[in-house]
Amino acid sequence: xxxxxxxxxxxxxxxxxxxxxxxxxxxxxxxxxxxxxxxxxxxxxxxxxxxxxxxxxxxxxxxxxxxxxxxxxxxxxxxxxxxxxxxxxxxxxxxxxxxxxxxxxxxxxxxxxxxxxxxxxxxxxxxxxxxxxxxxxxxxxxxxxxxxxxxxxxxxxxxxxxxxxxxxxxxxxxxxxxxxxxxxxxxxxxxxxxxxxxxxxxxxxxxxxxxxxxxxxxxxxxxxxxxxxxxxxxxxxxxxxxxxxxxxxxxxxxxxxxxxxxxxxxxxxxxxxxxxxxxxxxxxxxxxxxxxxxxxxxxxxxxxxxxxxxxxxxxxxxxxxxxxxxxxxxxxxxxxx
Amino acid sequence: xxxxxxxxxxxxxxxxxxxxxxxxxxxxxxxxxxxxxxxxxxxxxxxxxxxxxxxxxxxxxxxxxxxxxxxxxxxxxxxxxxxxxxxxxxxxxxxxxxxxxxxxxxxxxxxxxxxxxxxxxxxxxxxxxxxxxxxxxxxxxxxxxxxxxxxxxxxxxxxxxxxxxxxxxxxxxxxxxxxxxxxxxxxxxxxxxxxxxxxxxxxxxxxxxxxxxxxxxxxxxxxxxxxxxxxxxxxxxxxxxxxxxxxxxxxxxxxxxxxxxxxxxxxxxxxxxxxxxxxxxxxxxxxxxxxxxxxxxxxxxxxxxxxxxxxxxxxxxxxxxxxxxxxxxxxxxxxxx
Numbered sequence: 198x199x200x201x202x203x204x205x206x207x208x209x210x211x212x213x214x215x216x217x218x219x220x221x222x223x224x225x226x227x228x229x230x231x232x233x234x235x236x237x238x239x240x241x242x243x244x245x246x247x248x249x250x251x252x253x254x255x256x257x258x259x260x261x262x263x264x265x266x267x268x269x270x271x272x273x274x275x276x277x278x279x280x281x282x283x284x285x286x287x288x289x290x291x292x293x294x295x296x297x298x299x300x301x302x303x304x305x306x307x308x309x310x311x312x313x314x315x316x317x318x319x320x321x322x323x324x325x326x327x328x329x330x331x332x333x334x335x336x337x338x339x340x341x342x343x344x345x346x347x348x349x350x351x352x353x354x355x356x357x358x359x360x361x362x363x364x365x366x367x368x369x370x371x372x373x374x375x376x377x378x379x380x381x382x383x384x385x386x387x388x389x390x391x392x393x394x395x396x397x398x399x400x401x402x403x404x405x406x407x408x409x410x411x412x413x414x415x416x417x418x419x420x421x422x423x424x425x426x427x428x429x430x431x432x433x434x435x436x437x438x439x440x441x442x443x444x445x446x447x448x449x450x451x452x453x454x455x456x457x458x459x460x461x462x463x464x465x466x467x468x469x470x471x472x473x474x475x476x477x478x479x480x481x482x483x484x485x486x487x488x489x490x491x492x493x494x495x496x497x498x499x500x501x502x503x504x505x506x507x508x509x510x511x512x513x514x515x516x517x518x519x520x521x522x523x524x525x526x527x528x529x530x531x532x533x534x
Numbered sequence: 535x536x537x538x539x540x541x542x543x544x545x546x547x548x549x550x551x552x553x554x555x556x557x558x559x560x561x562x563x564x565x566x567x568x569x570x571x572x573x574x575x576x577x578x579x580x581x582x583x584x585x586x587x588x589x590x591x592x593x594x595x596x597x598x599x600x601x602x603x604x605x606x607x608x609x610x611x612x613x614x615x616x617x618x619x620x621x622x623x624x625x626x627x628x629x630x631x632x633x634x635x636x637x638x639x640x641x642x643x644x645x646x647x648x649x650x651x652x653x654x655x656x657x658x659x660x661x662x663x664x665x666x667x668x669x670x671x672x673x674x675x676x677x678x679x680x681x682x683x684x685x686x687x688x689x690x691x692x693x694x695x696x697x698x699x700x701x702x703x704x705x706x707x708x709x710x711x712x713x714x715x716x717x718x719x720x721x722x723x724x725x726x727x728x729x730x731x732x733x734x735x736x737x738x739x740x741x742x743x744x745x746x747x748x749x750x751x752x753x754x755x756x757x758x759x760x761x762x763x764x765x766x767x768x769x770x771x772x773x774x775x776x777x778x779x780x781x782x783x784x785x786x787x788x789x790x791x792x793x794x795x796x797x798x799x800x801x802x803x804x805x806x807x808x809x810x811x812x813x814x815x816x817x818x819x820x821x822x823x824x825x826x827x828x829x830x831x832x833x834x835x836x837x838x839x840x841x842x843x844x845x846x847x848x849x850x851x852x853x854x855x856x857x858x859x860x861x862x863x864x865x866x867x868x869x870x871x
Contacts, residue, residue, distance in 0.1 A: 298708065335784055344684075345683055345684050346682055346684060347681075347682050347683060347684045347685065348684060348685070348700075349703065349784060349785050350700070350703070350704070351707065351784050353704055353708070356700050356701070356703065356704040359700050360697045360700050360701070363685075363687070363693050363696050363697050363700075364693070364697070366686065366687070366693070367687070367690055367693040370688065371635065371690070447672055447686060447688050448686050
């Protein structure tokens, strides 16, 4: 297109949900590298419902939008400069989508649809990376879930993500955008404070003891689930932004690799990394409501499509803890860890 | 609920898409039987974008609505008398949904969502039977598709149906309605004239010769697909309206049984039923556009969940042709088939 040809060789990027945990880490990583897919970073658009703090090393043409995609005209405003890569991370988390049915559909579904439609109306075809979730799956499951397993979500959040995956594939098939969806494992160890996600304890039982604080374990140690570090998640997003999407054919969403581990595996790794006494900070307080939600979650995936494309996650919880120590507590990589 | 307890024991029924082929046949069948799930027919609400012709044997409290569910307030009007069973058949067909992107999403997705939301706002929990389609699947496929296979539609129509399936399950899980989705095979032999569906030739290559007319075969005889008669489809809808939905758990949509057959199987059955000379009326005129669409369609399903619940389709094309002759040409059942 003439309009595209006349522009600089720099790559312009829009991040929705840029004030969230993944959004902030993604922006930090992009700024640190200064390029994406071999092209130097140009315009950077940061959009969220709250004001995104602009990192000190951001380029001059960084723009912050405080906006709600589900509101009329909001999405059109974000894409009118035709950002070439869009990371669509904006969402309310599972707990909130379950507690507020209308808000969940408005933000997670209608907001995404409005973004896709604004791109179609703008009439250009950006790469759009959509952060989906393994919450699109609902049990009963086989022990290891193949890529071809059906999406039968048991939460409104998972339903909304699965609907957007379908929309992403159809908008891509119609050449309205170039979409790649990635189903993220449960991201652990999340830094900072707990959010409303039912999965919060998976992070807090490690994060709080590593910081000398108590944490509550609301479920049994035998509970198995599917994990990756925030660092791995950011690497997934960046790879999805630059991969040759023709390889995907009509199936535009990939289940990302992860680590299948039990709560017991998590605690054993914590003990190895931080010592036996740290375990005494984990208080067992069974919570039937949380146990009921997380018991329906998947335990392990083949993720063969993503693995074949070179997506890689951690293979032990020791590694996941090491990522937290390095990225959040500024500890140097441990040798032999 | 007090409101429900005070009403008559008769069952009230809403049919959306009541002027369509399946809608008309469903209403005829309900009127002929006079009851549903052991309860006598009460109020009958017939809704479509065009005026539904009311059969002569319809009860006095039959009401016809000319309405578009996607318009504000339209769905609320349909459910304000709280019909206890809703057959949601209204949709634009695959060819039209592909040709008109906006109309397809508006009618097939937004219209369905508006209906579900109107039910939620009305605050009662009807059985809602949603007519979905095997178009929710997109190749490549295994030879026989299991119930747990993922939905990766390769048409906007299939995308819209898959999105509504997800919404149906979530509204059901939240107890806003009691939904059962059924994925219908390609319905053959459709009476009357061709519609805009790409699947139209599957009916016309039998229907037209049976009526002494020429028909065009746009694809190869080796093409295999998944079929059931209109009569079987109506039986599926009625069974879905009265089955114990607790059996379904969180997975509310069932792939219906069908007959896996090639175009060659269809023509061989035509020859057996109507004689060799009938075959000369089938003109081979390859159409790459149609061939491309239908080549991505599934060939066969396990449908094990639906079969276990007692759903049954035809097992030969001779039977499917016999249904057409009996139901559309008023021929008595042939002995010996």
